[in-house]
Amino acid sequence: MDIIHPVGRLVEWSRGEKSEWCSLERALDVLANRSTFLVLREAFYGARRFDAFTRGTGLTEASVAKRVRELVAAGLLTRQDYQEPGERTRQEYVLTESGRALFPAFVALQRWGDEFREDRPAVVELVHAGCGAPVDAVVRCTHAHDVTIDQVEARLRTP
Amino acid sequence: MDIIHPVGRLVEWSRGEKSEWCSLERALDVLANRSTFLVLREAFYGARRFDAFTRGTGLTEASVAKRVRELVAAGLLTRQDYQEPGERTRQEYVLTESGRALFPAFVALQRWGDEFREDRPAVVELVHAGCGAPVDAVVRCTHAHDVTIDQVEARLRTP
DNA sequence: GCGCTGGCTATAGAATAGCGCAGTCAGAGG
DNA sequence: CCTCTGACTGCGCTATTCTATAGCCAGCGC
Structure with missing residues (x-):
């Protein structure tokens, strides 16, 4: 060595x-890139839902969709189902161990x-x-x- | 609060x-952006000269020139003169306290x-x-x- | 005064990032 | 069925990033 x-x-x-x-x-x-860090910031601040990411970052929905897709593909976020009472099931994005690291x-x-x-x-x-x-x-x-x-x-x- | x-x-x-x-x-x-981090990596590894940044990062000279200019403007690097024996004075880029932080x-x-x-x-x-x-x-x-x-x-x- | 080396600048092109806006789609509530 | 909401997708545009190639400039050594 x-x-x-x-x-x-x-x-x-x-x-x-x-x-x-x-x-x-x-x-x-x-x-x-900037938007990836911003999306992760929101995740660290507890955001899980698509809407929370867009409102929290100020990015367009298109940008957030792209970032979130990449982050899931890279294993920093996982897609999970959730359902609020009286609502249909939707997806949320949760930090993995890799993301939390x-x-x-x-x-x-x-x-x-x-x-x-x-x-x-x-x-x-x-x-x-x-x-x-x-x-x-x-x-x-x-x-x-x-x-x-x-x-x-x-x-x-x-x- | x-x-x-x-x-x-x-x-x-x-x-x-x-x-x-x-x-x-x-x-x-x-x-x-990617190239800024790479230039900083070289600075942390001890690089000070333009040439060392380009060879170390694999970026083009144009990219390095732009990054270095930005980093000096932002106060992460300072430009200093240096002179090797038998050579003319040249400039090198040294991390400031902000850069080291x-x-x-x-x-x-x-x-x-x-x-x-x-x-x-x-x-x-x-x-x-x-x-x-x-x-x-x-x-x-x-x-x-x-x-x-x-x-x-x-x-x-x-x- | 010519070449060489280090340190840049110029130009042109491809890829990506990000915006605004418009539209889609699924399903619960009315 | 119609609407509303959350979660997207698609389009057209501009700005930025990065690459490749080419050249400029200063000054030391010969």
């Missing part, structure tokens, strides 16, 4: 093959927007229901150390 | 105004790609230089509690 430090050297090896092995690119295949990314982006894109102060704040303290996304290793960007090494697993 | 729980109710209030106060949308104004988001997306988009196993792994353990992005409150998606409340700050 190679150790790359400073991580800058990684760029020397990438040339063409990076898209095959970079997990970020695989993530971006599903996520790299994106929550740290959502928090990270939201908090970054709070702090570094502050044309006006943040109006919504995410807090820990248990203690009321605001939440943030942090980078941590499996030994529970907080890790700054300078303390990260990239290792190439040569197969 | 209103407490919203379940957070789903948030969608009821949003109608049109959400883009004004949602920090995620402000973040997406800069970030919502996106690192948790980068890690979160990268790790999510590892785990949930695994057409083939992850080839690059980010580890803590101090102890060698792999890193991940987690959501935590300022009282140092780990917070799951179910334990999060959204509070509206009414101004």
Whole structure:
């Protein structure tokens, strides 16, 4: 296993093959557009119904339909039947484990927007229901150390 | 200050105004495309020079030029002069504090790609230089509690 | 003063994203 | 049966993204 430090050297090896092995690119295949993030935001805020996604995001129905279809195909949402009393059965879209696993990314982006894109102060704040303290996304290793960007090494697993 | 729980109710209030106060949308104004994330990835991997960005991302020079211009304008990168011995002065692009603050988001997306988009196993792994353990992005409150998606409340700050 | 290298810009084209608007479709209530 | 609501689909349009190819410019070394 190679150790790359400073991580800058990684760029020397990438040339063409990076898209095959970079997990970020695989993530971006599903996520790299504005409306996908907005639909996921609504899902994190508890939205399940088509109508809630369109009203919550301000996107057109056509855009939401496309995103939702993609997200179901990619396994971030599942389609489920539901029926309200006196109504016919309809479908709703529920986050899968994969979708829920994106929550740290959502928090990270939201908090970054709070702090570094502050044309006006943040109006919504995410807090820990248990203690009321605001939440943030942090980078941590499996030994529970907080890790700054300078303390990260990239290792190439040569197969 | 209103407490919203379940957070789903948030969608009821949003109608049109959400883009004004949602920090995620402000973040997406800069970030919502594939090439921006790729350029930032290279910056996190230590790239500073135009050439390193193009070779590392596989994007065309035109795309990189546009992204880099945007990222400088948005304050995530700064342009600095540098001069290698026997070379003329050139410019390089260095992450600002704002740019570095996106690192948790980068890690979160990268790790999510590892785990949930695994057409083939992850080839690059980010580890803590101090102890060698792999890193991940987690959501935590300022009282140092780990917070799951179910334990999060959204509070509206009414101004 | 010529070539080379790094760092761009210009142009043209394909694909995708997103909008507004209009229409469809299923089924419950009247 | 007719209407209403939620959940879509289709069309026409524009803006943005990204690619490919080509060329420009500065200045160091020869």
